[in-house]
Amino acid sequence: MDERRTRGVSLRGWGGVAAMAVVCALTAVFALLLPLTQRTAAPADGAGMGSAGVADGTQARATDCEAGVDGKEPERSLRPSGDESGDAVREIKDRGYLSVGVDQNSYRWGYRDPNNQDKKSELEGFDIDLAHEIAGEILGDPSAVRLKAIPTNERIPAIQRGDVDMVVRTMTISCERLKDVAFSTAYFQTGQQVLAPKTDKDIKGFGPSLADKRICTATGSTAFDTLDTAKKSGKLPASADISTTVPNQLDCLVRLQLGEVDAVVTDGALAASQAAQDPTVELKGDPFTEEYYGVAMKKDADGLVRRVNKVLEDYREDGGWQKSYDFWLKPALGASDGPPAPKYK
Known part of the structure; x- marks a missing residue:
C-alpha cells in the first residue's frame, strides 16, 4: 500500500452534513459534527489485534442456495490464480486502467473528506484502498484506477451494463446476488x-x-x-x-x-x-445476521475473479489488509484478528 493512502493525517471532522448532502444529492439544513480523531499509521506487525465487536453474527445464516446457484456457502469462490490471459483481465490491461464502482458517502469505507484540502476531496477509505490494491497488482500502478461512485441500488446493474469492471462497495455476498453477478472470496465479515x-x-x-x-x-x-x-x-x-x-x-x-x-x-x-x-x-443490541463482503464482477468473468482472489490472498499475507483496517476502521470497530479465511470451491 503506497504512502499516499497510509500516512497519518488529522481528520478534523466535516463541519456539517451540508457537504455530504451535496455529494448525496440530498437537501439538508442541519449540522452533523464528527468527533475529533487522529489517524495514525498502523503497526506493521499488527500487534494487539483482537476481535472487532461487530464482526460476529449471532444468528445462523441460511447457506443453501437455490438450484442453479453454485455452492451451499455463498462466500466460496473460484481458486486464486495469477494468470492474466482471461478476456476480462486482458481487456483491463489493454485499456490501461481498472474501472471500479465504489461508495462516496460511507465514512471510512468510501467517502470524500471535504476538510482534507491536501487530497482535494478525493475518494478514500477501506474499500478504496482495496480498489487501488487490485489495480496495482493487475496493472502495476495503484493509481491506474477510475473510481465511479454508484448508489446502493445500482451496484449490480452497473456491473451487468459493463459500466464498471467490478464493485468494491461493502457488498454482501448472497445467494440472490449470485444469480446476477460473480463474487470474489470474502474480504470482510460483519452482521x-x-x-x-x-x-x-x-x-x-x-x-x-x-x-x-x-x-x-x-x-x-x-x-x-x-x-x-x-x-x-x-x-x-x-x-x-x-x-x-x-x-x-x-x-x-x-x-x-x-x-x-x-x-x-x-x-x-x-x-x-x-x-x-x-x-x-x-x-x-448485537448483530443478528452473519454477512460477508466480496468484490462483485460479471458472472462470466472467471479469469478476473481468480485474479482478484489472488490479489486478496496477497493482501492478507503481506499485511496490507490489516494496515488498512487499523488505519480506517479500528477507531470505530475496535481491534480485529484479520479478514475471514478464504473459502474456495
Missing part, C-alpha cells in the same frame, strides 16, 4: 445491526422492541430482505414499518436525524461508522 438515537431507550435491538417503529433500509440491500423475511416469519413484529427505503444507505442516517424514521438497519460495520459521524446515535 446486520440496529442504529437508533441514544435518547430512544425503548429500542433494544432487533426483535420485539421494534414494534410500531419506522425502520429505514437501503433499496436492494440485504438489510431490507432480512427485515422483510423476518416480518413474514414473525421474528419481527407485524407493526414494524419497513416501508422506508432509500437509494444510498447514508440517506437513512439523514432520515433518522430529521425524525422521519425511528431506526436504521444496516451492516454493523457501516452502522458503527455512522455512529462515529453522529454522536447522538448508537448501535442497539
Whole structure:
C-alpha cells in the first residue's frame, strides 16, 4: 500500500452534513459534527489485534442456495490464480486502467473528506484502498484506477451494463446476488445491526422492541430482505414499518436525524461508522445476521475473479489488509484478528 493512502493525517471532522448532502444529492439544513480523531499509521506487525465487536453474527445464516446457484456457502469462490490471459483481465490491461464502482458517502469505507484540502476531496477509505490494491497488482500502478461512485441500488446493474469492471462497495455476498453477478472470496465479515438515537431507550435491538417503529433500509440491500423475511416469519413484529427505503444507505442516517424514521438497519460495520459521524446515535443490541463482503464482477468473468482472489490472498499475507483496517476502521470497530479465511470451491 503506497504512502499516499497510509500516512497519518488529522481528520478534523466535516463541519456539517451540508457537504455530504451535496455529494448525496440530498437537501439538508442541519449540522452533523464528527468527533475529533487522529489517524495514525498502523503497526506493521499488527500487534494487539483482537476481535472487532461487530464482526460476529449471532444468528445462523441460511447457506443453501437455490438450484442453479453454485455452492451451499455463498462466500466460496473460484481458486486464486495469477494468470492474466482471461478476456476480462486482458481487456483491463489493454485499456490501461481498472474501472471500479465504489461508495462516496460511507465514512471510512468510501467517502470524500471535504476538510482534507491536501487530497482535494478525493475518494478514500477501506474499500478504496482495496480498489487501488487490485489495480496495482493487475496493472502495476495503484493509481491506474477510475473510481465511479454508484448508489446502493445500482451496484449490480452497473456491473451487468459493463459500466464498471467490478464493485468494491461493502457488498454482501448472497445467494440472490449470485444469480446476477460473480463474487470474489470474502474480504470482510460483519452482521446486520440496529442504529437508533441514544435518547430512544425503548429500542433494544432487533426483535420485539421494534414494534410500531419506522425502520429505514437501503433499496436492494440485504438489510431490507432480512427485515422483510423476518416480518413474514414473525421474528419481527407485524407493526414494524419497513416501508422506508432509500437509494444510498447514508440517506437513512439523514432520515433518522430529521425524525422521519425511528431506526436504521444496516451492516454493523457501516452502522458503527455512522455512529462515529453522529454522536447522538448508537448501535442497539448485537448483530443478528452473519454477512460477508466480496468484490462483485460479471458472472462470466472467471479469469478476473481468480485474479482478484489472488490479489486478496496477497493482501492478507503481506499485511496490507490489516494496515488498512487499523488505519480506517479500528477507531470505530475496535481491534480485529484479520479478514475471514478464504473459502474456495
